Amino acid sequence: MKPNIVISKPSRVSKGTIQLTGSKSECNRALVIEALSKGKVKVQNVSDAADAVLLAGILRGAQEVHSSLIIDHSPNEDSYEPSTMNHELKTVNIGPAGTAMRFLTAYFTLQDEEVILTGSERMKQRPIGVLVDALRELGADISYVENEGYPPLKITGNIQQSAARIAIKGNISSQYITALLLIAPNLPLGLGLEIIGDLTSRPYVEMTLAMLEQAGIKHNWTDNVISIAKQDFSETSIWVEPDWSAASYWYAIAALSDEAELFLPGLTSYSLQGDSVITEIMANFGITSQFKDGGVLLTKEPKPIIRKEFDLKKCPDLAQTIVVVCAALGHEATFTGLETLKIKETDRIAALQNELAKIGVKLIENNEAYTLDCSGKFIPEKVLFHTYEDHRMAMAFAPLAILIPEVEFEDANVVEKSYPAFWTDLEKVGFVSPPTP
Numbered sequence: 001m002k003p004n005i006v007i008s009k010p011s012r013v014s015k016g017t018i019q020l021t022g023s024k025s026e027c028n029r030a031l032v033i034e035a036l037s038k039g040k041v042k043v044q045n046v047s048d049a050a051d052a053v054l055l056a057g058i059l060r061g062a063q064e065v066h067s068s069l070i071i072d073h074s075p076n077e078d079s080y081e082p083s084t085m086n087h088e089l090k091t092v093n094i095g096p097a098g099t100a101m102r103f104l105t106a107y108f109t110l111q112d113e114e115v116i117l118t119g120s121e122r123m124k125q126r127p128i129g130v131l132v133d134a135l136r137e138l139g140a141d142i143s144y145v146e147n148e149g150y151p152p153l154k155i156t157g158n159i160q161q162s163a164a165r166i167a168i169k170g171n172i173s174s175q176y177i178t179a180l181l182l183i184a185p186n187l188p189l190g191l192g193l194e195i196i197g198d199l200t201s202r203p204y205v206e207m208t209l210a211m212l213e214q215a216g217i218k219h220n221w222t223d224n225v226i227s228i229a230k231q232d233f234s235e236t237s238i239w240v241e242p243d244w245s246a247a248s249y250w251y252a253i254a255a256l257s258d259e260a261e262l263f264l265p266g267l268t269s270y271s272l273q274g275d276s277v278i279t280e281i282m283a284n285f286g287i288t289s290q291f292k293d294g295g296v297l298l299t300k301e302p303k304p305i306i307r308k309e310f311d312l313k314k315c316p317d318l319a320q321t322i323v324v325v326c327a328a329l330g331h332e333a334t335f336t337g338l339e340t341l342k343i344k345e346t347d348r349i350a351a352l353q354n355e356l357a358k359i360g361v362k363l364i365e366n367n368e369a370y371t372l373d374c375s376g377k378f379i380p381e382k383v384l385f386h387t388y389e390d391h392r393m394a395m396a397f398a399p400l401a402i403l404i405p406e407v408e409f410e411d412a413n414v415v416e417k418s419y420p421a422f423w424t425d426l427e428k429v430g431f432v433s434p435p436t437p
């Protein structure tokens with residue numbers, strides 16, 4: 001039974017201190033680096049995000065798993081609950097964790113074992129062919145268990161590398177590129193990766209290279225070719241910063257409030273996370289970000305919103321947050337760079353269109369751009385939002401409780417994927433009523 005949750009507006013100004021968990025993106029990279037460095041690199045501040053906890057269990061529990069060939073990390077579809085089941089092959093189920101799916105696909109090509117790598121029903125619809133083709137070109141042995149181009153995969157490790165330089169399309173998912181870069185230092189011949197066409201979500205590739213650098217791995221990025229020679233990791237530790245994508249929901253709350261004073265400890269202005277651009281974006285909505293006392297203080301001053309165009313290609317995970325804020329304020333902005341949204345946890349464009357209709361707002365596609373039509377906007381007394389097994393649908397629509405007296409969300413636990421404490425944090429600033437059965 002998936003419980004719903006009902007939230008309503010705080011009676012006071014949005015004020016408080018919120019300690020966000022570690023970045024899911026940074027943590028997933030750090031865990032793979034830790035595993036590939038054979039423990040020379042240690043991860044500090046491991047994220048509570050369910051995707052990261054699951055990946056840590058798979059990678060850090062590797063010793064235990066390798067000793068038995070019959071462990072299935074998650075027998076229930078869409079569940080994070082690990083348990084054991086008899087199988088001929090070791091099956092690793094990463095549930096809905098897309099980043100983990102992509103990183104592990106590359107990781108297992110280096111291991112001395114054969115695995116079936118699978119995920120939730122949605123994961124089986126999220127494409128992975130571009131990464132599989134690239135790994136096969138390097139010499140990996142990977143086959144599709146069900147549908148060509150999609151998980152589950154059968155991966156036979158111990159890659160016999162036959163090529164050092166390959167080309168890869170950059171416009172589907174940067175996660176494929178990160179997956180390849182993470183294993184590059186351990187590849188017998190190293191890696192030269194030529195990125196063909198546009199590179200989507202570029203800051204995530206930069207994050208990967210910066211984190212490899214922290215672990216002592218050098219790279220060269222000239223024009224569209226990234227090269228990493230075979231090399232050893234340094235003995236070091238990697239600190240996972242708090243999650244800027246999670247911070248975006250607090251910016252949205254501030255943007256929809258008349259006044260706000262929210263302190264988010266541990267966030268810095270020099271983050272590796274591209275989503276820290278939320279500070280600049282939200283400045284358009286009257287939010288000031290002051291970096292002080294080891295964190296960021298958000299304050300709100302009402303001001304007219306001038307910016308009408310937002311290119312979100314570098315920060316796709318902010319799209320829902322920003323689109324919902326604009327819709328709620330009746331700000332008819334245009335958004336570009338949303339091409340990858342259809343292959344994430346859900347088709348986020350369709351999900352946004354369906355749920356925004358509940359406040360009379362339309363998100364209209366027009367020549368690779370999307371524009372809000374707020375002419376029919378209304379504020380209902382109460383509303384039930386569907387969440388589509390997408391944590392960001394719940395968290396991006398939650399700030400609407402500032403304007404709508406009673407907001408209900410389907411499947412409260414959906415937020416666990418990246419921000420398990422989301423509802424309890426809302427409660428801390430006066431929002432939440434308890435989950436209804």
Ligand SMILES: O=C(O)C1=C[C@@H](OP(=O)(O)O)[C@@H](O)[C@H](O)C1
Nearest residue numbers: 025099173174175201204316340
């Ligand atoms: O590398 C990462 O940690 C991520 C990259 C992005 O995916 P795409 O590159 O597929 O856009 C982002 O949407 C995802 O949440 C996390």
Ligand SMILES: C=C(OP(=O)(O)O)C(=O)O
Nearest residue numbers: 096097098099317344345
């Ligand atoms: C797209 C996301 O995650 P993933 O691709 O790792 O499932 C996300 O967290 O918004």
